[in-house]
Amino acid sequence: MFLDIHSHRFVSDTELRVLRSYFAHEDPCTDQPFTMGVHPWSLNSRPLDSDFARVEKFAVNPKLIAVGETGLDRAIGTSFEIQKNWFLAHLNLAEQVKKPVIIHCVRAYSDLLQIRKNGRFLQPWIIHGFNENSRIVRDLVLAGCYLSVGPQILREASKVTSALPAIPSERLFFETDDSDAGIRTVYQQASKITGQPVGVLKEITLANYRTVFKETL
Secondary structure (H helix, E strand, C coil): CEEEEEECCCCCCCCEEEEEEEECCCCCCCCCCEEEECCHHHCCCCCHHHHHHHHHHHHCCCCEEEEEEEEEECCCCCCHHHHHHHHHHHHHHHHHHCCCEEEEEECCHHHHHHHHHHCCCCCCEEECCCCCCHHHHHHHHHCCCEEEECHHHHCCCCHHHHHHHHCCHHHEEECCECCCCCHHHHHHHHHHHHCCCHHHHHHHHHHHHHHHHCCCC
């Protein structure tokens, strides 16, 4: 089974396990495991109190297995203080319901690591769409984070292409996010980069899924 840890698209394929990610204003399909959060890109354009109330409502649903995506993004114009406040709200909610967090992070890894260091956060953090260098890999792994790699590895010049071998297998996931690229293509490219057979990468990510989400596949 191929595991896609973060996708905004509906996929019907019995050989895939897709963890569908919904924005807070969307109506999730609760027949399958899903995640939900207020994306930092929405903070200037959505009614945040009501959106977050929806996240809180669904957070207790057994089919919601992670909070998010939420996060920090220094590439957008939204006040960073506002971003931090809503990010912390998601982190605290995840601690209350004892579920992992799917995190969007752009140009804010030092901020994220400081928040991790200063707080008492026991739930796993998964950095989705990771596309940074091996130094940041080291810092995030030391902080206990998991890293999810997506279609960025299909671009030879991307930072994660060279950083992928530095990600410990026990902290690794793959995803498609909102890309047209299929998850099989992502696994195949990761296999070329790491030298690990696709079958081994499938076993690694499924084992990590069981560890993080306490769910049998």
